[in-house]
Amino acid sequence: MSSEMVSEYTVVHEKAKSFYESYDRKExxxxxxxxxxxxxxxxxxxxxxxxxxxxxxxxxxxLVGPIGCSVFTYYYFDVGNVSAAHGRAPAVATAMKRSRPESIVIGYQGDGDLSAIGSAEILHAANRGEHITVIFVNNGIYSMTGGQAAPTTLLGQKSTTTPGGRSAATEGYPLHVSELLATLQAPVYIERVGLGDNKQIAQAKRAIKRAVENQVRGLGFSLVEVLSPCPTIWKMPPVEAQHWVNDVMEKTFPLAVLCDRTKEAVPRPLAAAGPALEDIPHLLGVHEEGLPEGNSAAIKRPAEDLDLRVRVAGFGGQGVLLLGEVLAEAGLDAGLEVSWLPSYGPEIRSGTSNCHVRLAGRPIDSPLVVEPNVLLAMNEPSLRKFYASVHPDGWILYNGETIPEECNRKDVHVLACQFSQVADELGDPRVANMVMLGALLEIAAVLPEASIDAALLRLVKNQRWVQLDERALARGRELYKEAEVSHACRG
Ligand SMILES: Cc1ncc(C[n+]2csc(CCOP(=O)(O)OP(=O)(O)O)c2C)c(N)n1
Ligand code: SF4
Ligand SMILES: [Mg+2]
Structure with missing residues (x-):
């Protein structure tokens, strides 16, 4: 477009340059x-x-990203990115800013992250007057994990952990973190803004820019709390959720500048830098020869080397995690070393889910199963994602009629079967997980049936389901015996 054609009123919609042009999280x-x-x-x-x-x-x-629905800041912002453990963004941001004072360090946190597990970190970072900027997104709930109450949950607000509504008598009052931090001497600027309507959104933008600019100017700690809608967990249409910020949330959390010392503040010197990286081993008394003898005394290992490394993967709702839990509980019952590590995506809807299970005859070094010797793929995306990671001579159990050609490996055993259909014939497609587990138990043959029964009774409280699960396990065992296992066959 030529410059003459751009009238005074032309609106140009373009994405901020600080975002990546395209996001490669999902191709x-x-x-x-x-x-x-x-x-x-x-x-x-x-x-x-x-x-x-x-x-x-x-x-x-x-940008120091949190754990919560906004965990993926690093997929979107084209800046330096660091992910902090849950609640630890202020501590990580402190380290970043002190070691790289020329950088502009911004912490981004949800209300669960900042006001619950991370309450100590934010309090002390603010009290030290760290030269960082914190963006605190308060939606009054733990959204990513499905809606548990947070310290910021409103009185009367329902959550999965306060199904009758939050009560001051049992859960205490909503925590006003920004007011609390504003009582400290060090912070230069703390403001609460909202996303309740366009006017508020414009103010929120000004406040965020100001909080970052304070750092550019060398002033100390700045924080902006943003009251933010979460239509999904609040179970409201988006417009209603926006009104709820305005009509309800702000009654408990009034919008205000809670502290502004930017006028009188003179740029404060940064805290003294810590020791140089190369001096740290010396300061800790760790020398090149390594740790003193005795600290690394070898663990006595039993001769028997059982090491079953299982990855179970599928959609949320397919019972992936329960399958892993039953396996781990049964291993525990049988006196084995066990670990069970669930892993699910942050999406509230249509998420994937997988878990890592280890059963071993000796102490387990890591619960991660990077190279499984058994993969239970409950759907095709999971198969595609993990088939290449299976250890040669390992097993793939696939919930599908045939393995897609691209996932076909000659160096592993494969049992492909419509497990969901078999489960359906037994009475409920949801027991496909137990049919697959039955087949695995027959293959691995490391767990006595009594241990499986004990695990089921502990984990599945409903008697009807226990019986159905037992039938599914038995059917899975038969399926393995009947099935044609491709490639390196049994026996
Ligand atoms: C150490 C640790 N404890 C618990 C969790 C589980 N967890 C993940 S996100 C989250 C709460 C997030 O809530 P919030 O910070 O309000 O973010 P939102 O999803 O609401 O934006 C919890 C408890 C975790 N990941 N790590
Ligand atoms: S609306 Fe969705 S993505 Fe946003 S906080 Fe709520 S659950 Fe998370
Ligand atoms: Mg939240």
């Missing part, structure tokens, strides 16, 4: 974030990216 959705429609996180992301652009600091910004 098929390179322009979409993972947030639900109407989610406040998306709006806050946009405002933060625009602030970074406007301040011209993209190349020196480090």
């Amino acid at each position: 098929e959705l390179p322009h979409q974030t993972h947030f639900c429609p109407g989610c406040g996180h998306g709006i806050v992301h946009k405002m933060l990216a625009q602030a970074i652009d406007e301040l011209g600091i993209q190349d020196k910004t480090i």
Whole structure:
């Protein structure tokens, strides 16, 4: 378009430069974030990216991302990215800023992350007046994990852990973290804003930019709390959720500048830098020869080397985690060393789920199963994702008629079967997980049936389901015996 054609009123829609041009988290959705429609996180992301652009600091910004629905900041922001453990963003941001004072370090946290597990970190970082900026997205709930109450949950608000509504008598009052931090001497700027309507959104943008700019100017700690809608967990349409911020949330959390010392603040010196990286081993008394003898005394290992490494994968709702739990509980009952590690995506809807299970005859070094000797793939995407990781001579059990050609390996044993259909014939497709487990138990033959029964009784409380699961396990055992196992066959 020539410059003459751009009238005074032309609106140019373009993405902030501080976002990646396309997002490679999901190949098929390179322009979409993972947030639900109407989610406040998306709006806050946009405002933060625009602030970074406007301040011209993209190349020196480090964003410390949280655990929560906004865990994927590093897929979207084209800046330096670090992920912190749950609640630890202020501690990680402190280290970043102190070791790289020329960088602009921004912590991004949800209300569960900041006001519950991370309450100590934010309090002390603010009290130390760390030269960081914190964006605190308060949606009054633990959204990513499905809606448990947070310290910020409103009185009367229902959550999965306060099904009758939060009560002051049992859960205490909503925690006003920003007011609390504003009582400290060190912070320079703390403001609470909302996303309840367009006017508020414009103010939220100004506040976020200001909080980042304070750091550019060398002032101390700044925090912006954003009251943010979560339509999915609040179970409201997006527009209603936005109104709820305005009509309800703000009654408990009034919008206000809670502390502003930017006028009187003189740029404070940064805290003294810590020791140089190369001096740390010396300071800790660790020398090149390694740890003193005795610390690394070899663990006595039993001669028998059982090491069953199982990866179970499928859609949420297919009983992937329960399958793994039954296996692990049964192993425990049988006196083995066991570990069970669930892993599920942050999407609330249509997520995938998988778990790592280890059963061993000696102490387990890591619960991670990177190279399984058994893969239970309950759907095709899981097969495609994990088939290549299976150890040669290992097993793939696949819930499908045949293995797709591209996933066909000659060096592993394969049992492909319509497990869901078999389960359906038994009375409920949801016991496909137990049919697969039955087949695995027959293959691995390391667990006595009594241990499996004991595990089922402990984990599945309903007697009807226990009986159905037992039938499914037995059918799975038969299936293995009847089936044609491709490639390196049994025997
Ligand atoms: C150490 C640890 N404890 C618990 C969890 C589980 N967990 C993941 S996100 C989350 C809460 C997130 O809530 P919030 O910070 O409010 O973020 P939202 O999803 O609401 O944006 C919890 C408890 C975890 N990942 N790590
Ligand atoms: S569950 Fe809530 S906070 Fe999480 S992405 Fe969806 S709307 Fe956003
Ligand atoms: Mg939250």
